[in-house]
Amino acid sequence: MAIKKKSxxxxxxxxxxxxxxxxxxxxxxxxxxxxxxxxxxxxxxxxSVHQVRNGDEVRYEVTGDLDTPVPPIRDSKYxxxxxxxxxxxxxxxxRRMETVLENLYKQGKVVGGVYFGLGQExxxxxxxxxxxxxxxxxxxxxxxxxxxxxxxxxSDTMMQYMAKAGSPTKGRDGTSHFGDIExxxxxxxxxxxxxxxxxxxxxxxxxxxxxxxxxxxTYIGDGxxxxxxxxxxxxxxxVQNLGLVLIVESNEWAYSTPSEMQFKCTDLAxxxxxxxxxxIIVDGTDACQxxxxxxxxxxxxxxxEGATMIEAKMMRMKGHAIHDAATYVPKPLFDFWKRRxxxxxxxxxxxxxxKWLSAKENADLIAEVEKIIEAEREIAVNxxxxxxxxxxxxxxxxxxxxxxxxxxxxPKVRKGSGSFKQTEAAVHLK
Amino acid sequence: MAQxxxxxxxxxxxxxxxxxxxxxxCLGEDIGIYGGAxxxxxxxxxxxxxxxxxxxxxxxSAIVGAAFGASLTGMRPVAEFQFMDFIPCAMNQISNxxxxxxxxxxxxxxxVLRGPSGGYVHGGPFHSQNPEMWFVHNPGxxxxxxxxxxxAKGLIKAAxxxxxxxxxxxxxxxxxxxxxxxPAEDYVVPIGKANIVREGxxxxxxxYAAMVHSALEAAETLSNDGIDVEILxxxxxxxxxxxxxxxxxxxxxxxxxxxEHSRTGGLAGEIAAIINxxxxxxxxxxxxxxxxxxxxxPFSPPQEEFFLPKVNEIVAEARKLKAY
Numbered sequence: 001m002a003i004k005k006k007s008x009x010x011x012x013x014x015x016x017x018x019x020x021x022x023x024x025x026x027x028x029x030x031x032x033x034x035x036x037x038x039x040x041x042x043x044x045x046x047x048s049v050h051q052v053r054n055g056d057e058v059r060y061e062v063t064g065d066l067d068t069p070v071p072p073i074r075d076s077k078y079x080x081x082x083x084x085x086x087x088x089x090x091x092x093x094x095r096r097m098e099t100v101l102e103n104l105y106k107q108g109k110v111v112g113g114v115y116f117g118l119g120q121e122x123x124x125x126x127x128x129x130x131x132x133x134x135x136x137x138x139x140x141x142x143x144x145x146x147x148x149x150x151x152x153x154x155s156d157t158m159m160q161y162m163a164k165a166g167s168p169t170k171g172r173d174g175t176s177h178f179g180d181i182e183x184x185x186x187x188x189x190x191x192x193x194x195x196x197x198x199x200x201x202x203x204x205x206x207x208x209x210x211x212x213x214x215x216x217x218t219y220i221g222d223g224x225x226x227x228x229x230x231x232x233x234x235x236x237x238x239v240q241n242l243g244l245v246l247i248v249e250s251n252e253w254a255y256s257t258p259s260e261m262q263f264k265c266t267d268l269a270x271x272x273x274x275x276x277x278x279x280i281i282v283d284g285t286d287a288c289q290x291x292x293x294x295x296x297x298x299x300x301x302x303x304x305e306g307a308t309m310i311e312a313k314m315m316r317m318k319g320h321a322i323h324d325a326a327t328y329v330p331k332p333l334f335d336f337w338k339r340r341x342x343x344x345x346x347x348x349x350x351x352x353x354x355k356w357l358s359a360k361e362n363a364d365l366i367a368e369v370e371k372i373i374e375a376e377r378e379i380a381v382n383x384x385x386x387x388x389x390x391x392x393x394x395x396x397x398x399x400x401x402x403x404x405x406x407x408x409x410x411p412k413v414r415k416g417s418g419s420f421k422q423t424e425a426a427v428h429l430k
Numbered sequence: 431m432a433q434x435x436x437x438x439x440x441x442x443x444x445x446x447x448x449x450x451x452x453x454x455x456c457l458g459e460d461i462g463i464y465g466g467a468x469x470x471x472x473x474x475x476x477x478x479x480x481x482x483x484x485x486x487x488x489x490x491s492a493i494v495g496a497a498f499g500a501s502l503t504g505m506r507p508v509a510e511f512q513f514m515d516f517i518p519c520a521m522n523q524i525s526n527x528x529x530x531x532x533x534x535x536x537x538x539x540x541x542v543l544r545g546p547s548g549g550y551v552h553g554g555p556f557h558s559q560n561p562e563m564w565f566v567h568n569p570g571x572x573x574x575x576x577x578x579x580x581x582a583k584g585l586i587k588a589a590x591x592x593x594x595x596x597x598x599x600x601x602x603x604x605x606x607x608x609x610x611x612x613p614a615e616d617y618v619v620p621i622g623k624a625n626i627v628r629e630g631x632x633x634x635x636x637x638y639a640a641m642v643h644s645a646l647e648a649a650e651t652l653s654n655d656g657i658d659v660e661i662l663x664x665x666x667x668x669x670x671x672x673x674x675x676x677x678x679x680x681x682x683x684x685x686x687x688x689x690e691h692s693r694t695g696g697l698a699g700e701i702a703a704i705i706n707x708x709x710x711x712x713x714x715x716x717x718x719x720x721x722x723x724x725x726x727x728p729f730s731p732p733q734e735e736f737f738l739p740k741v742n743e744i745v746a747e748a749r750k751l752k753a754y
Contacts, residue, residue, distance in 0.1 A: 169534055172533065190530075195495060195523060199499040201492070203500065203502055205499065206499060235487055235489065236487060397538040401593070407503045416476045418476035418477035420473070420477075423437075423465070
């Protein structure tokens with residue numbers, strides 16, 4: 001099997017099964033099958049990271065073309081001016097919130113560590129922005145921007161980090177580990193990687209049984225996709241034709257391990273071929289590309305056409321968490337991606353290229369975001385710590401605690417004429 | 431009242447719940463047209479359709495994950511494990527996702543994970559295990575192990591209606607070996623309530639699942655010796671019925687704890703601790719444990735028999751305890 005990767009400016013439309021066809025170009029191997037992976041990117045970085053020994057020291061080195069010019073933002077097929085500015089605003093909120101979290105940590109107000117999505121704000125915000133209200137999502141640790149887009153407040157996440165009584169989990173868990181199945185359709189992540197994928201597939205299954213095809217968005221990193229449950233979950237969504245929208249955040253590093261040591265294929269989107277679902281590659285630092293690919297996948301899900309895998313290429317611009325200075329990352333790699341900062345690129349696009357924002361409007365927007373986050377910070381800091389006894393209770397859903405009812409309506413039951421018969425058939429072990 | 435096998439009672443319970451509640455659906459390996467490895471869902475697909483009787487890939491984490499996800503939308507999934515020996519394949523989903531979800535972020539997970547467990551059928555080390563203790567040690571789960579057709583039907587219905595994740599262990603030795611009276615009308619057996627299956631005053635045997643029947647057989651032999659045994663069937667191993675455990679010890683003052691799974695870290699240790707806390711002054715003898723050995727369940731019949739608790743062992747231990 002050969003994999004033909006489409007490259008260049010011509011973007012294939014997402015939403016089709018990868019082309020599978022016998023070669024008719026006179027190739028001697030007439031059974032050669034070709035598959036297409038649409039690629040929305042306007043550049044194709046050409047470098048790789050290797051482990052090298054330098055005297056007594058083993059370290060990582062990057063080789064390749066690291067001085068290429070920064071590509072323009074690709075015009076969205078769907079987003080208008082107002083929507084672009086709204087996504088940009090969420091990206092600003094995302095970054096400002098994380099800056100404040102870093103300061104809170106330095107002031108000793110955070111319990112545990114802080115995880116950052118620096119350099120990944122376009123991916124978090126533009127993907128969540130592509131969902132409709134009834135759709136579901138489940139963030140991973142770096143998708144704190146997605147929470148803002150879906151209507152959570154920055155103070156929710158801040159209080160989680162500070163383990164406050166006012167946090168969504170009332171102190172019982174930290175970071176972005178919270179959810180809301182009533183209003184915002186968010187499933188709480190757990191620390192283990194990949195487990196959200198079958199869970200979100202199940203959400204789509206439940207909704208389908210109630211007569212609704214919803215999109216269920218979740219994320220996995222280049223590291224997390226190595227887990228077995230990732231395979232199980234994507235495969236389940238694929239065979240059941242469930243509306244999973246999986247963003248594979250290829251951010252070069254899984255804690256301290258480069259993607260070169262995580263998988264052997266060139267692009268993780270190629271794995272979609274094996275699952276029998278569409279795969280697509282986007283520049284994860286380009287909000288318009290992320291939005292377009294996600295929106296197309298969401299619409300496929302709404303049409304009942306099944307799962308999509310979107311690989312977003314970008315770089316984790318900080319360590320795994322705040323304690324990690326990421327000294328293992330070769331500096332030229334940081335330099336390359338720093339020039340592709342998603343917020344700086346989008347700002348340039350909106351202010352200088354499109355002229356959708358004047359310099360003053362942009363400055364006002366940034367000032368407004370800072371003001372909002374400062375107010376959120378005040379709320380979070382002023383929330384009390386939980387009482388020790390509040391550790392008790394809630395292990396079980398007791399009588400009257402929750403009413404279980406189908407979210408999208410009672411399933412329509414189609415019953416066959418079969419009646420209950422006793423069975424005495426051959427069984428596995430008697 | 432109809433006489434039903436243990437397996438038929440479970441089948442009928444799930445069937446009736448699917449008739450009663452459109453949010454109930456089944457998923458698992460080979461449960462559709464084939465009807466499941468033990469035929470618990472035989473004929474379900476014809477009645478309820480492929481939408482509600484879903485054959486899945488061989489992917490236990492995906493099965494549990496999907497069941498959980500569907501439960502978040504208000505469905506009541508019943509997921510089958512072909513054998514409960516395979517349940518650790520989904521351990522992270524069960525322990526870290528499903529069990530903690532209500533405590534951490536307030537989302538109920540009304541789902542049932544069910545399947546056959548237990549030995550005495552020469553199934554070998556991967557088709558004979560009793561892995562219930564792994565889940566007893568996970569707050570947030572309910573763990574159910576019925577011993578009779580009546581309880582099996584009443585408890586599977588209670589589990590499906592419960593708003594919490596329930597793990598339902600069906601003892602495969604009992605599937606087609608025992609029959610019992612099962613009423614035609616709708617009923618449930620409450621989760622977390624033990625049941626005295628034989629009254630006595632000399633000593634108590636606290637047990638559950640297939641071991642209830644071994645204990646009953648031993649009690650018949652012992653009654654010929656004039657030893658009057660009380661048998662407490664726990665029915666649910668998490669949450670444990672502490673009151674019933676304390677009450678029987680207060681009544682007979684001597685206790686044997688009997689279970690099929692391995693000894694170390696087994697349920698007997700926990701029950702002994704409960705007795706220590708609730709009924710220490712009532713004890714007139716040492717708490718006796720009769721359990722499986724601390725090894726895998728061996729395959730060859732003589733070895734498996736040696737591994738598992740036996741009726742003559744129960745009789746011998748009971749005589750010793752009576753004489754203490």
